[in-house]
Amino acid sequence: ILNVEQSPQSLHVQEGDSTNFTCSFPSSNFYALHWYRWETAKSPEALFVMTLNGDEKKKGRISATLNTKEGYSYLYIKGSQPEDSATYLCAFMETGYQKVTFGTGTKLQVIP
């Protein structure tokens, strides 16, 4: 069983604050690391797919970094807005397999 962990489990921030979350995953047999945003009553939405050590991806105010050698990824949100409130999931994809192993998620609430 692969161990994919996320921290913190939940987070409340004020509108305008910047924040970041951590995803840790096995450092061996790495294939890809996904980040998803899951709003209540909606489908999980893909944010980033990261495949190379040192990858940095950015989409608007959200960015992510990847360190496959030590097995972690950070997701950053700059200037949080209420619409950023969601659960953020990371998912690890292992070489040779198609399934992804999800972390338990970080639930973010942005307070106006």
Add this chain to the structure above:
Amino acid sequence: DTGVSQNPRHKITKRGQNVTFRCDPISEHNRLYWYRQTLGQGPEFLTYFQNEAQLEKSRLLSDRFSAERPKGSFSTLEIQRTEQGDSAMYLCASSFQRDSYEQYFGPGTRLTVT
């Protein structure tokens, strides 16, 4: 809307009944996945199809669970003799083989077993 769709969105059933869920993937996607998510956990992989072939099954998928994708398009997940522990969100995702990193998710079917 050409995204992944799932039906029904909610299902309440009594313990011991059988239930069936349907997933319609994005039309050109040949890979289809089923996941289960329980409260406080991330989605857990159940099974995966490439076209109509079921290529991988999790140990989570007991004998009471069966999934099919008869024509390589939509898929069904059936749970027989439901138990209260089956209450969860069942998610379906699809991907295209040449772009196999990214999976597109449906909105899920929430099952409540009473």
